[in-house]
Amino acid sequence: MFTFGDSWYLVLAAIIFAIGAVGLIVRRNPLVMFMCVELMLNAVNLTFVAFGNLLNDVGGQTVVFFVLVVAAAEVVVGLAIIVAIMRRRADANADDLSLLRG
């Protein structure tokens, strides 16, 4: 019977990470960019779990919890920023926020 080998998980994670990375660079809506960051984080989580299974090491799964916690904290801060921006402007376009241009 056909089984999903470990490499399948890794390939899936790579695809998801690539989608996230490209989306982050291409899209201008901060909310969408934010979701792309989440995609990348979870692709990494998937990699950790896959490697944990492959190497028979529980450490891989433990790290995922840390990543989730950090991601949750990041979501709180990031969403707060986005909400603050949305209150000031009608639309949310990341390229309009370029005060740091040299």
Next chain:
Amino acid sequence: MELIWLIPALPVAGFVLLAALGRRIGEPRAGAIATLAVAGSFVASVAIVFTLAQEPEGSRQITQTLWTWIPADSFQVSFGLLADELSLMMCLFITGVGALIHVYSIGYMKGDPEYARFFTYLNLFVASMLLLVLGDNLILTFLGWEGVGACSYLLISFWFTEPANATAGKKAFVTNRIGDFGYMLGTFLVFVTFGTIDFLQIDAAAPGVSSGTATVIALLFFLAATGKSAQLPLFVWLPDAMAGPTPVSALIHAATMVTSGVFLLTRLSPILEAAGWANDLIAWVGAVTALLAAGAAVAQNDIKKVLAYSTVSQLGFMFIAIGSQNYVGALFHMITHAFFKALLFLGAGAVIYSMAHEQDMRRYGQLRRYLPVTFATMFIGWLAISGIPPFSGFWSKDEILAGSFQVKPAGQLLWVVGIIAAVLTAFYMTRLMIMTFAGGTEKWRTAAPESLPEAPTGSDDHADGAAADHPAPAHGAHDDHHLTPDHTPREPSALMLGPLVVLAAFAAVAGLLNLPFADQLHFLDHWVEPVLEGQSGLPPAAVQWVLALVSIAGASFGVLFSWRVYQRHRVDPAKIEQPVFAHAWYIDDSYAEVVGGPGEAAFQGVADFDHNVVDGAVRGVGGVTVRAGEITRRLQTGFVRSYAFGIGAGALAVVVFAVVRMSL
């Protein structure tokens, strides 16, 4: 004697008081305070001299260190005063003649709107000069040296609203700065050579120094002296310094400033002794200066200019004496010159004052009838400077000439140049006296100002004080500045005549200080002897008698020839007063030509080099940085997405690098 500090402190106190409250103190009292300060300083000097005179010879020396001025590890400069025979002698006539000039100024500056400011500067001038002579090291003396320079600037351009006066002040200051650079280099070299700048330690160490080093040190300090004491090539400031009020001229020429160069070289006589040919150079520069300046004085029409060139010429005599290591002669002439030149200047001031501030001698005449006291005192001054015995100038000038006669190479030639200068001195001083006090009154009664050509460089000496003598209101009476045909000269007040009489008495008898006849009569000689090194003796008595007779004959010839020209009109004065004399041998003009033409171009070149190359390098560095910043700032787009791309690309690059490294 802990009171040495009083000598400079009193004029300093007067200066501080007048600078702070001068305007409030008001007209007569400000002058009185300034005069009292200098007179008190004179009393202190006299007291110290008497105390010292009771000490045995050789221990007449007091140093008083007030505080440490510049403590810098091994380089310690103390604010210390050195009172010995030399410096106290200087103090005596600086404060004595200075006090008389202060008294005179009370009368001369009457009614001047800046009365208090004048006396403020005058006190500072005297204080600086006292610091110069009393300083026990080269740096403290330099403080006085610069103070004198600054005060001369302030006083020469005292009436600074006239552009010519302001320019004259600047000229004096800048010319003196050239000499100051010699002073500074000399000080550095002394410190490197001896490891000290203290006069006593220098004197002690001087015999051990190599002849070459001593020569360079002597030349550097001689350069300094040519600036302050108005010798070739830096004498040009002094004739222009006549722009100041006349008492200032008297102070600069007689008591302070110009004597400082002679003093400095005398103070450093132990170095000069080892300096070899530098002494010959000093003597010859002095001789040439004496001759050229005496020639220039022959053709001046401004009464103060005659006296100014005369001072340059007399200072030349002092440098002849220093170069022939006849320091006593230099000091002797410095003292007698202080008396008779102060007298002549103050007398000229009295004439100018009574003639509505006209300075052109061609418009004077027959003044002896109007100004009998001024005439009588100036008559003594004239005899003294002309070298007619028994007046003071004869003795000192004769001692200098006798000393120069036996200088080793070409001393006789030096003596001949000196005699010629002395004859010219007698000639131009007689000319001054005849033009001013003899002749007819028609010169100012009839001649309109326009009919006379302007003097080469006319300096206009006028004060509002001129008006005080006249019934017209003091201010806004411009007619009083010009000599009118109905003008009647009047003798100035007793405040101005008193100093003249005192100075005339000293000018007559100051020769007693050092009569040549017997060793017991060499008072000055014995007094300063312990301070001096390498004093060379005079020729034998028989030779001295002959030289003295020749110099008397020369002086008489100068007087009589001048009498023939200007009183008897046997010779046309125009034949003698050549333009080359009137323009002082075109020395000043050629300086102006060179400095104004090629000199200015060269300095413009230096300025351009500084602006384009030095500043250009600095600006270039700045410009490159700015341009680099302009290029790199484009990287900071402000777009979050491009930053994210940068982070991603960077991470990828790190991974690629790591993988490639591992696979190698």
